[in-house]
Amino acid sequence: MASRDDSPAARHRRTASEESGVLGTALTTRHIEAFGRKVTTTASHLIGDPSSSIHYQHAMSELQKELRRPGIQQRVFSYAKASPTELVRSKLSTSEIQHRALTYLPDEILANIPEDENVYSLFQGFQATLPEEESERRKKQRRSNLKGQKLLEGADDEEPTTPLEKLKKERQKLNHKLEMMSVRKNMCSSEIREIDNKISNLNTMRKIVLDRLGDLEQDEVQMEQDLLEADNRLEDMLEELDDAATLNPTATPPTEIDIETEITEEETSFMSASIYEKLPSPKAKRHKPSRRKSMPIRHEHFEAGSSIKEFQAHNDMITALDFDAPFGTMVTSALDDTVRVWDLNLGRCIGLLEGHHASVRCLQVEDNIAATGSMDASIRLWDLSQAEYSTRLDSTKEEDAEDDGFAFEDSNETPQPPQTSSMQSCPLFSLEAHVAEVTALHFRGDTLVSGSADKTLRQWDLVKGRCVQTLDVLWAAAQASSTMNSGSNNDGQWRTTGRLPDASADFVGALQCFDAALACGTADGMVRLWDLRSGQVHRSLVGHTGPVTCLQFDDVHLVTGSLDRSIRIWDLRTGSIHDAYAYDNPITSMMFDSRRIVAAAGEPVAKIYDKTDGRHWDCGAGMNAEEEGRSPASVERVTVKDGYLTEGRKDGVVGIWTSAGEALSDIA
Amino acid sequence: MAYRLPDAADADSPLKPDELAVLRAQYEKEGPYVGVQTKFNYAWGLIKSSSRSEQQEGVRLLSEIFRNEPNRRRECLYYLALGNYKLGNYQEARRYNDLLLDHEPANLQAASLRGLIDDKVAKDGLMGVAILSGVAIAAAGVGAMILRGARRR
Secondary structure (H helix, E strand, C coil): CCCCCCCCHHHHHHHHHHHHHHCCCCCCHHHHHHHHHHHHHHHHHHHHCHHHHHHHHHHHHHHHHHHHCHHHHHHHHCCCCCCHHHHHHHHHCHHHHHHHHHHCCCHHHHHCCCCCCCCCCHHHHHHHHHHHHHHHHHHHHHHHCCHHHHHHHHHHCCCCCCHHHHHHHHHHHHHHHHHHHHHHHHHHHHHHHHHHHHHHHHHHHHHHHHHHHHHHHHHHHHHHHHHHHHHHHHHHHHHHHHHHHHCCCCCCCCCCCCCCCCCCCCCCCCCCHHHHHHCCCCCCCCCCCCCCCCCCCHHHHCCCCCEEEEEECCCCCEEEEEECCCCCEEEEEECCCCEEEEECCCCEEEEECCCCCCCEEEEEEECCEEEEEECCCEEEEEEHHHCCCCCCCCCCCCCCCCCCCCCCCCCCCCCCCCCCCCCCCCEEEEEECCCCCEEEEEEECCEEEEEECCCEEEEEECCCCEEEEEEEHHHHHHHHHHHCCCCCCCCCCCCCCCCCCCCCCCCEEEEEEECCEEEEEECCCCEEEEECCCCEEEEEECCCCCCEEEEEECCCEEEEEECCCEEEEEECCCCCEEEEEECCCCCCEEEECCCEEEEECCCCCEEEEECCCCCEEEECCCCCHHHHCCCCCCEEEEEEECCEEEEEECCCEEEEEECCCCHHHHHC | CCCCCCCHHHHHCCCCHHHHHHHHHHHHHCHHHCCHHHHHHHHHHHHHCCCHHHHHHHHHHHHHHHHHCHHHHHHHHHHHHHHHHHHCCHHHHHHHHHHHHHHCCCCHHHHHHHHHHHHHHHHHHHHHHHHHHHHHHHHHHHHHHHHHHHHHC
């Protein structure tokens, strides 16, 4: 640009220094001026001159046209698919970059685009949701407007004047509405389908988690076994150390605290307030010392009425069964004269309780203690924690008989020699005073009450192991009729039931005690409430027309079942009937937990009455037996605890079901 | 069926705030198990908005729908293209729109959107070229001056 040779040296030096001082660049003012002049002259020549402006404009419009056409533009800008501003924004702003990262869809997703099979498009769905609100608002507006305005508006809308057009418009509108309606309908149905899909998804997830829970509980049992072993070893070690240290033989006599409180105060109500208040509510969590530290909860998550296990426990009719806790230990007895102990978690037989000379008619399991009442008129107690049983070993061995005459032997006093028999160290003692078969028993704490075919009830002290009271039912009935003979009140009298007394029915069908309160149901259909302190009957509940076979009370209600096919729920405070319902066959067994009354009523299913929602339903093998072509025997005995239901049938099969489902958690 | 897709111009008419509030309330009410339609309604309402952050949120929701609902993907492509177009992300917009046109060459709305995107890109491009060339000239001038000044020394 700059020429060095044609300018004088001095001048050049001066201007150069001047320029560099001002601008700091190599351009001189002269050159800028010259450049500017050139540009302006060219421009003015092109634009200003009317003769040449045509060419310029033509060229420019041509160029513009070219540029407007997308084809060219694309060619021009194909090197960058994004515009420069976009590029700048996407590279520099952090929020933009974040947004892009969030919304970026990888190519593999983009490649997978299935055919559009939807009945309506999302946009149609959008329209179907929105316009309704809009039109409503418009209507409201119109209504609020003045009449004159309405007319004006009508004119503005240029409504069709001819009736034909009007009708056509109306028709069009209706068509549109109809279309929208169908879109909405389809929206609903597709939404339902969506929800169904979600539900099935959730169900499969639930199943997976449930399986996981099952595995965990299995592991838990294993772990507890390990813990127990460790505890035992630790105890042994400590004992040895103690022995070595003191050299004193440690006699460990069990402290026999005299808890016989013979209070003979007369009570007029069925239960004195002191006892009544102590009655535990089933809703309150029982804090009993359990052999197990953890509570299995799996069954609570099963669908209500679903089967947990089913197995052939005996070869003959089940006469009694009970268990300590869900997935705990169960004891069953049958007419085949055996008493079996089961591990409910693994569904295995731990062993046999042997000692009775005849079949067991009634039994109860509480924590580790089992009590059995037999047709040989004796009652035996067993300590199930003494069973030599490991969950790992397959110990279905059935051991040789234990000698009886083991009575009054406390497990605390006996050391634990290595046993060969799994159940050898289980028997505690036997209670023998009845002169006929024991048909019902119940124990709580240190008190056991039993009912026998010799028409007496006996109260036993489990610490001393002897009978402390004998209650003669017939004597009490006679007493009641003689003392309360006034008027039509014949409560307490021994009644002959409406039908012929069933020879097979037990004289004492069921009983339950709590502290000094005792309730018993007898073959005459009466339910008598006793006070063990006075040995008197306080109240008799009349209502059943057949022998009472089962009975249970909690803090509010007393529930009884009878061979007259009915189940009656009595109010415990007032003694009046609270509710009653009947089945088709005589009730042979009944038990309730916090929510449901479960009964065995000569059907292949257990009958369940839900107290909270009043629903009757069946649970058991008979439910879908027809389509499976089986014919399960009728249920004879039921036991339910915390929604865990076991039932024993006429053919010796024991079924375990859940009656709770999720409902159990609702109560808590 | 009358029309299954909105015109591009439809995206430029924002909803009234209370209308959008209704859609948002519905969307929030359904929580984590929100239905596709509800989600779309809200997303579309957001895209129609004139606020940039709301538009971005709308595009984000749409991309979620796209991921989770394979049988709505084809439709979603169009809305994604439209949303990105409104946001000025022409590269993305073109990517989605071209994909949609691959599947449905006869789609009028997509075709017109392609035209719109091309126009916008071209305009921005021209402006960009103008700016760039201006910058280039200035840089060249400055460079030349430096060069000359250096040579004078």
